Amino acid sequence: MVESIGQFGPGLKPPTFHDLRLPLLKKAKDETENLRERHEKAWKKYGCTLTCDGWTNRWGRHLINFLANSSEGTFFLRSFDASDRARDAEILSGLIDAMIVNVGYSNVVQVVTDNGANYKLAGALLEQSLPWLFWTQCAAHCLDLMLEDIGKIPSMKKVINQERSCTTFIYRHGCILHALRERTNGMDLVRIGATRFATAFLTLQSLLKHRAVVRSLFGSEDWNVSKPIDPRSLHPTG
Structure with missing residues (x-):
């Protein structure tokens, strides 16, 4: 909607209260009913x-x-x-x-x-x-439940907690996050999925893909000149 307003440019006259509650509402209702007829x-x-x-x-x-x-x-x-x-x-x-x-x-x-x-x-x-x-x-829900159970395996749970510690630390410090994004061409490590279980595994995949970049980050000049880090920031929030 905002994009359409911007494309129209100056001089746009917004609909009145009467237009919104009567003719425009009726038009939207008619369009919805026509759409349902096709379905x-x-x-x-x-x-x-x-x-x-x-x-x-x-x-x-x-x-x-x-x-x-x-x-x-x-x-x-x-x-x-x-x-x-x-x-x-x-x-x-x-x-x-x-x-x-x-x-x-x-x-x-x-x-x-x-x-x-x-x-x-x-x-x-x-x-x-x-x-x-x-x-x-639902197949998507089945997969999500499978990921949840896999994440409860002790060895897998340990890896996910380490992943969260690493990403939480990076995303809590702006200078480190900026340096990382410069090395990944603006791409983020954390990949948001529909659920937190999907997010954990998508982020693991992203860390694996960018592991060389992450390693180089912690040995770079950006890291050496950064401010001392509060140890409490190493604990994940999620």
Whole structure:
């Protein structure tokens, strides 16, 4: 939005309160309904996958997003606040069944959820009541759980803690971080993943790739002239 405003240049007249709450809102609603009609054609022709994405926001509310994926793409359906019922498999299966009705029983081929015990049981309940339906575990969540278990192996846990100590030390000291980025052409060592387990292994991969650069950094003039380091900064925060 900001980029579009900048491209327009001086003289842009913003929409009024009336425009935003009536004609522009109606236009956006009509466009969304037209978009859904295109997706519905694909659902009827090829079938679709109903994706159930549960997550917890910063206020501790457990939200569940429902999306339909087909050859036309992914379409957001609805979001539920399930803070008081997320652990109840029967209620979860009821929510998912209601969304299947919304999309159309004949249109939904499979349901994809995460691998929590509550979702597993909800998936089993759905397959019993809807014999043609396939419940599938989320592959990304499976991989994340695998990385979590690998990270608990004592030898692996030690390596990850050493990695965090190294990167925490570098990122807490601006002059050292600047010297590192000069040697890596602006690339960072810490690779942010979707979860902290993925982040740990992506960062290990990055350290391996740049190990020669990191070694040269701690033997460089930048390191020799840097200020004395507080030993407390060696302890990782995460």
